[in-house]
Amino acid sequence: MTAREVYGFFRSSTSYRLRLALAAKGLDYSPRFISLPGGAHRTEAFLAINPQGLVPVLREEGRAFTQSLAILEYLEERYPEPPLLPADLVERAYVRALSQVIACDIHPLNNVRVLTLLRQDFGIDDGGVQRWYEHWIATGMASFEAMLSCECRHGRYCLGDKLTIADLCLVPQVANARRFACDLSPFPLSCGIAERVEALDVLAPAAPGRQADAF
Numbered sequence: 632m633t634a635r636e637v638y639g640f641f642r643s644s645t646s647y648r649l650r651l652a653l654a655a656k657g658l659d660y661s662p663r664f665i666s667l668p669g670g671a672h673r674t675e676a677f678l679a680i681n682p683q684g685l686v687p688v689l690r691e692e693g694r695a696f697t698q699s700l701a702i703l704e705y706l707e708e709r710y711p712e713p714p715l716l717p718a719d720l721v722e723r724a725y726v727r728a729l730s731q732v733i734a735c736d737i738h739p740l741n742n743v744r745v746l747t748l749l750r751q752d753f754g755i756d757d758g759g760v761q762r763w764y765e766h767w768i769a770t771g772m773a774s775f776e777a778m779l780s781c782e783c784r785h786g787r788y789c790l791g792d793k794l795t796i797a798d799l800c801l802v803p804q805v806a807n808a809r810r811f812a813c814d815l816s817p818f819p820l821s822c823g824i825a826e827r828v829e830a831l832d833v834l835a836p837a838a839p840g841r842q843a844d845a846f
């Protein structure tokens with residue numbers, strides 16, 4: 632039993648990001664399953680851990696860390712090996728920019744609470760919600776693909792052959808887009824990278840289907 636805990640949900644892409652980072656760094660943890668469909672993130676017990684009511688949360692040595700990108704940066708600073716950010720300042724900025732295309736410009740628009748609001752408060756039907764979801768995947772992934780292609784710094788992964796947090800943000804977003812049957816054919820660079828990252832043995836335990844709360 633480790634003192635490190637991860638509060639997450641198998642299908643949550645932000646939880647998946649964190650599991651990927653922990654796997655890449657070889658850090659073990661005890662999973663704490665927070666069912667989003669079951670509303671476990673809105674219970675008093677969970678709100679006492681993260682008042683924002685969102686997963687993931689990393690708990691280490693009694694401290695709770697929230698916001699997946701902030702957690703990834705914390706892990707990077709605390710456990711620098713193997714690095715998930717490049718040493719070069721300009722490359723670091725590039726990797727952070729790619730990560731934020733996904734974490735700031737795609738994910739928040741397609742989050743569960745947004746889709747629920749569209750359905751419940753704005754009366755949008757399933758077809759409309761699907762169009763919304765596909766729209767933000769298409770525009771966000773087009774930006775991501777264009778950055779990769781214009782900068783031409785990719786190799787096996789987003790930045791050459793070094794795994795970075797940009798790859799760890801990309802994989803869960805592509806997985807979610809596939810789950811919502813979005814057309815990913817216009818994004819061959821991004822999808823090729825995602826497939827190569829997903830195929831890494833060291834990261835396999837982080838996959839949604841491998842979590843004990845998966846259904």
Ligand SMILES: N[C@@H](CCC(=O)N[C@@H](CS)C(=O)NCC(=O)O)C(=O)O
Nearest residue numbers: 643644645685686698699700743744
């Ligand atoms: N910016 C936050 C977003 C966290 C987030 O939105 N998590 C989702 C799951 S992927 C969640 O808890 N959603 C609950 C809800 O929308 O009600 C992060 O990166 O950690």
